[in-house]
Amino acid sequence: MERRTQAERDAVTVEIGYAFVSGCFAAVLVFGAVYGAAPALDLSPAAHRTLAVAGGVLAAVAFLLRVTHVLWRFGRQPRAEGPDLSEG
Numbered sequence: 001m002e003r004r005t006q007a008e009r010d011a012v013t014v015e016i017g018y019a020f021v022s023g024c025f026a027a028v029l030v031f032g033a034v035y036g037a038a039p040a041l042d043l044s045p046a047a048h049r050t051l052a053v054a055g056g057v058l059a060a061v062a063f064l065l066r067v068t069h070v071l072w073r074f075g076r077q078p079r080a081e082g083p084d085l086s087e088g
């Protein structure tokens with residue numbers, strides 16, 4: 001198993017951070033889309049609770065799908081080949 005360079009480790013760190021932040025953003029958008037109009041509408045408390053739970057579940061799914069998509073795409077990229085230092 002070959003060791004990763006510092007640049008490769010930095011790229012993985014940045015990609016994980018990007019996946020997390022974009023996943024949070026997607027989750028907020030989904031939750032807002034599902035639950036956003038509930039306070040403006042005259043709904044029963046049970047309907048508010050149902051929309052909040054549905055929004056939370058869909059937001060969690062959106063987060064997981066976004067993080068998985070970003071990291072899967074990053075993992076499928078070919079690694080850059082450096083100079084082979086094992087040959088004399």
